[in-house]
Amino acid sequence: MIIPVELGKYSYDIVMERGASRRAVEIFNLHRKGMLGADENVPPARVKDVAASCREVHIFTVRGGEAAKNLAVFEQISASMLKNGFDRGDCVLALGGGVTGDLAGFVAACYMRGVDFYNIPTTLLAQVDSSIGGKTAVDLGGIKNIIGAFHQPRGVIVDQELLASLDQRQMACGAAEIIKIAAALDEELLALIEEKGIAASLAEATARAIRLKAGVIEKDEKEGGLRRVLNFGHTLGHGIEAVTGLFHGECVALGMLPMSGEALRARLTKILAREGLPVSCRAEAAKVVEAAMHDKKARQETIITVQVKKAGEFEFVPLDREGLLRAYNEVFA
Amino acid sequence: MIIPVELGKYSYDIVMERGASRRAVEIFNLHRKGMLGADENVPPARVKDVAASCREVHIFTVRGGEAAKNLAVFEQISASMLKNGFDRGDCVLALGGGVTGDLAGFVAACYMRGVDFYNIPTTLLAQVDSSIGGKTAVDLGGIKNIIGAFHQPRGVIVDQELLASLDQRQMACGAAEIIKIAAALDEELLALIEEKGIAASLAEATARAIRLKAGVIEKDEKEGGLRRVLNFGHTLGHGIEAVTGLFHGECVALGMLPMSGEALRARLTKILAREGLPVSCRAEAAKVVEAAMHDKKARQETIITVQVKKAGEFEFVPLDREGLLRAYNEVFA
Secondary structure, three states, X not given: OEEEXXXXXXXXXXXXXXOHHHHHHHHXXXXXXXXXXXXXXXXXXXHHHHHOOOOEEEEEEEOOHHHHOOHXXXXXXXXXXHHOOOOOOOEEEEXXXXXXXXXXXXXXXXXXXXXXXXXXXXXXXXXXXXXXXXXXXXXXXXXXXXXXXXXXXXXXXXXXXXXXXXXXXXXXHHHHHHHHHHHHHOHHHHHHHHHHOOHHHHHHHHHHHHHHHHHHHHHOOOOOOHHHHHHXXXXXXXXXXXXXXXXXXXXXXXXXXXXXXXXXXXXXXXXXXXXXXXXXXXXXXXXHHHHHHHOOOOEOOEEEEEEEEEOOEEEEEEEEHHHHHHHHHHHHO | OEEEEOOHHHOEEEEEOOOHHHHHXXXXXXXXXXXXXXXXXXXXXXXXXXXXXXXXXXXXXXXXXXXXXOHHHHHHHHHHHHHOOOOOOOEEEEEEOHHHHHHHHHHHHHEOOOOEEEEEEOOHXXXXXXXXXXXXEEEEOOEEEEEEEEOOOOEEEEOHHHHHHOOHHHHHHHHHHHHHHHHXXXXXXXHHHXXXXXXXXXXXXXXXXXXXXXXXXXXXXXXXXXXXHHHOOHXXXXXXXXXXXXXXXXXXXXXXXHHXXXXXHHHHHHHHHHOOOOOOOOOOHHHHHHHHHHOOOOEOOEEEEEEEEEOOEEEEEEEEHHHHHHHHHHHHO
8 A cells, every 4th residue: 555645856665565575675765875764672583574675775774762763873874874875865664763874864864965864664653743743952961852854765675574573562653643633633532542442453554544644744744733742742742751760652653641631631541551551640730741841842831742532532731730630630639 | 126036935135235134123123032143253233233132142152163163062052952941922133244154044943943043244255155055064073064953044144344354365265255156046146246356246246145145055955966066166165175175265275276167267367366366276186186085975986076167057966086086187287
C-alpha cells in the first residue's frame, strides 16, 4: 500500500508493506552514497539488508537511546560524511526508532544545507508517529528537541516485519499514539480498536493512523495551527514523562485522560488498560505541571492544550498552571 | 528605500536607508526577547542602539572571525537562549559581517526548529551578498559552511552609516561582489561602476546589486539552478582563498578573470585594479585547483563553473581538473 503525503515539491510516499525494507533498493533512490543511521537494537540481518541496497554505504550505529540525540553525535556523523566525501547529491537513511530518525533526519537537514533523507522506522511508535511529518531534532541541556529542523523525508518504508523483535511494552507505546489520533480525529478508528484491540487490527489501524497524521501535516506542515492537535495527551504527558521516567507512549496515554470528556475518558480507560498501558498516575501534581510548563511548547503563562470532549471532536484550550493542576487532580488525585 | 524579496510566505523587505539601524524598533518586530549576535568589531554605540530596540535583549559577542563559525559556538548561543527562556515566538538578530550573520542565522534556523531572524549587516560585503538569500551555516573540520540551513530573515536593514568604520580593504571586498553580479547579470551597472568607481556610486550600485541578487533568489531559493550564477568567480576563488589566505572578495576578484571572455577580462582588470583589488596571482595552479575541487560544491570529477563571455551573458560550463588548470594558467601563469 502506498500512502502519498502531498506537500508540493516536498511530497513523498510512505510505502507500507510486509518485507518492503528488504526491497529498499527498488523503493528509494540509492544509487549513491548513503549514511545509514542504525539503531543498536535492530537485528544485524536487517541492517545488512538495507546496507546492501546502497551503492556505497557508511553505517553509524546509534547507541544509548535518547542520550544519543545530542549535538556531539550529530557532529560526529556529519564529520564522517565529510571525511567520506559525501556531497549534496548523496543521502542519509535511518533504520530504527524515533531517536534514530530524529537524529539522522537532522543530520540530513543540515549537511550542506540539506540532503535527501529516507526513513525506515522499526518501532510501532515511529511507524505511526515520528517518521511522519518531517520533524527532526536533537536535545539540548536535557530538554528534548530544542535544536532541530523541519526536513521532509524523500521516502518512508513501513514494514511490519520489523516489529517482530519488539517487546510488549514497546508495542503498547505505539498503540498509545494510534489511540491518541483515533480519539482526536476518527471515531470510527477508535471504535475499531475498541472492538478488536490493536494486535488484531494492526495493519488497518496503522494505515489509518498514518493517513490521519499525513492529512494533518498536509494542512499544516510547520505547526502553525491544526498540527497542534497531534499534541493531544502531550502537555501533561511530557510533565509525567519528566517526573516518572515512564515511556513516552505510556505518558501520552495518561496525559489524554484529564483532557478528555467524561464518556470518552471512560472509553479510553478501558481501551488503554487492555493494551497494557497505565491509566492511573501517582506522580505529584505540582511537579508534573511544573515540568509541563517547562516544556518547549510553553509560551508565557499558559499552554494551549488539546481537549477532546467526544471522539473526533477536539478543541484548543489555553490553560494556566491552575487549570492544569485542576485537570490533573480531577483524574489522578 | 524598500527592496521587497518575494518568496511566498517567506517574503520580507530589505530596508536600505542611512541611519535605519538606529530605528530598528520601528522596522522590525522586537516586542519580545531577542538574542543579538554582535560582531566584536562593531562600535559599542551601534550595538547599544540595536540592543535598546528589543523589549528584552541578550547579547552574544562574536569573536575571532571565521573561527567563530563552529558548532561549539552555535551550541553556546542556543544554550544561552534556552537558559533565558527563549521560545518559538522570540527572535535572533545579527549585527556584523558575514560570519555573524551566518552563525546567528543558523541558530535562528534551528532553535526550536526555527525562530524569526533579523539581519543588520555592517560590512559592504554582507550588505550586498551574504545577508540576502537565506543561506546560514557554520564550518566543519576546516571546511566552510558544511553544516547549515536555508532560513530566510524576516527583515534586513542596510544602513550605509555602518560602513564608516570599515577600512579600504574591507570596502574593496564588498566592491568585488558588486562587480561580480554586475559582470554576470547587468551590463549597465558594470558600465556605471566603470565610469564612476564604486565609492562615487555606492548607494546606487549597492541598491542595484541587492535587487539583482534578490531577483535571482526569488527564482531559485535553494540553489537548484539559476542561483549558481552567484558563484561566478567563486570556484577558482575558493581555491585561491584556501591557498593564499587572501580575503574572500579579493579571491572572487581573481577568480572571475579566468572565467571571463577576453574583452570582459580586460574591462574587469581595469575596474578591479582601480578598486584596490588584486588582478594577478602567483599561487601554484595545481594547489589552487586541488583546493577548488575539494570545495563542497564539487561533485564527482567536474565542477560546474560560471563563465561570462560578455557582461550580462553567463553560461554554466562543467570543467574537470584539466579544464580548471588550463583556465587558471591562461590568465595567471
